[in-house]
Amino acid sequence: MESRLQILLVEDDEDDAFLIQDLMRELSIRPTPKIYHAPDGDAALTEITARHFDICIFDFRLGQQNGIDLLKEVRNLGCEAPIIFLTGQGDQETAVQAMKSGATDYLVKNDLSPETLFQSIRHATKLKKEEDLRKRAENDLRISHEELKHAHAELKQSLDKLQNAQDHIIRSEKLASVGRLAAGVCHEILNPLNIISGHIQALSLEREGDAPLQDDIRSIMEEIQRIEVIIAGLLKFSRKDEMVLKIGDINHEIESVLTLTAKEMAHQGITLNCRLSAELPEIKFDPNRMRQVFLNLVNNARHAMEKGGTLTVVTRMVKEVEEGGQHTMQPVDLDSGGEPGRNCFLQIRFQDTGPGIQKENIDKLFEPFFTTKPEEQGTGLGLSICYSIIEKHQGNLEVESEYGKGATFIIELPCNLSPGQSTPTSPGKQSGASS
Structure with missing residues (x-):
């Protein structure tokens, strides 16, 4: 453990307090923890108000006061340090009460040793560190989520506006560009194509008996007709036919x-x-x-x-x-x-x-x-x-x-038609690929 732990011991029995502090000095924790002793609940609350503690060790019975009541008062002050209860008897009922109240651990005084105390403190500090990390991560996630939701809403709104404007501009430019080409070039293509078609038809009449040639001529004429269809489609490209x-x-x-x-x-x-x-x-x-x-x-x-x-x-x-x-x-x-x-x-x-x-x-x-x-x-x-x-x-x-x-x-x-149907049954997709 890198930083020096500050531990608050709340114990009303002076002999027990001396014994427990003596055991804590034997802990294999470096640097050695700094221990503060409070003889009762009021003194404990004063100490907690005055400084930060990493671990609090409470006697389960503090004279007229119950350790569980003290734990509640400590939490009301905003102290989130792990609480370890000490009890004079190790019965199950006491253990259940301690853990239900929010304690991290409970130890029986008669069984205390440097090893058991060290294990309990190490367990408590580990749980506290994990809890702090979890809370920090949840808070960061909550903040990030809210920021992301806000940014996403703004971005989506901006993107929708930009996409609509871009689609309109791109589509308009495409139609205008192809329209200009169609007006200036397609007729120039059709003129030589018509001449070629005329020569092919004349050749077909001259060589009617040449079967292989007639097959080639038919293939050529099919391709000429296909070119004419393509040109016609190009001319219609910019019009709403x-x-x-x-x-x-x-x-x-x-x-x-x-x-x-x-x-x-x-x-x-x-x-x-x-x-x-x-x-x-x-x-x-x-x-x-x-x-x-x-x-x-x-x-x-x-x-x-x-x-x-x-x-x-x-x-x-x-x-x-x-x-x-x-x-x-x-x-x-x-x-x-x-x-x-x-x-x-x-x-x-x-x-x-x-x-x-x-x-x-x-x-x-x-x-x-x-x-x-x-x-x-x-x-x-x-x-x-x-x-x-x-x-x-x-x-x-x-x-x-x-x-x-x-x-x-x-x-x-x-897919607006099922097999055998003659009317659409579902709407088509309205958007094209972006270019």
Whole structure:
């Protein structure tokens, strides 16, 4: 024990007091405790008022006064020192009275020794230290909790205001930027595309008997038509056109895109790992726009894996749950009889084994014109258009990536239709991914 203990001994028998003080001088406590003796309760209260004590040792019987009554008076004065009672008899009733009154310990005078006294004092000081630490920690925790609640309320209010303003600004800037591009560039793209289409159609008429060539021409014309659809979607990007929503199977649209790109992926050495849940509900979506999103994400994965790799495509049902103040998505096991309902979403994941995305680029991915590709290979519009399409479906598009370990693009669409239903049964998610 580093500091010198101050002990108050309250004992009305002079012989017992002398004996107990003599025993305490033999204690193996360094530095040696300083002992104050009070012959009665009044003297004890005077001493406690005058100075701090680490331990109080009270005789259980103090003439006309009871040691328990003295303990109550001591506590009323604000003294929190541990109290050890001394008793002339070691019966159980006395022990129970002592401990119920709030004493730390009680000792029988006839059994006193330096060892028993040392053990009792050490036990009392240990309990007091633990109690002080607990009270200090609880007080600090209470203060911190109140401060944190106040700060959290202010921060949440500020963040809500900032987020609303930021979302409005970002969305406005995106639409304005893409609108300017659409007005100035899309018609320039359509002109040469129409010329190409005309030459292809002329070639088809000239070489009607060439079956292999006709197959290639059909493939080219399909791609031309797809480009026209994409351009038309780009032109509509900044306008509030109504989507053509149909009830359908999202897996079917994914499979059609994967079939279309299968040859290119095989040629690049890309292995396709496709895990599409057969238990998904049908939902309302725009098939053309959704295929545009899927194709863009597949092509991004292909560009990220120029030397081969694995593209994993997964569909499943997830449910939004709150844990510790955080909202997370957890899988819904439809095979075990679970049913999609409120806060359920259809999740689509495109995971590649490419180089991943650098941390500083994550938040910029969905901004118009941002691209990590060479200028001649990309306009930086693909992901911003994907984001807009998913947002118009009241869904969410986000990316998870650790540089050097690939990237995963995650789409979450509101599950507002159960299989066979034709009307929405639960509301969709209203917020999109932050960019």
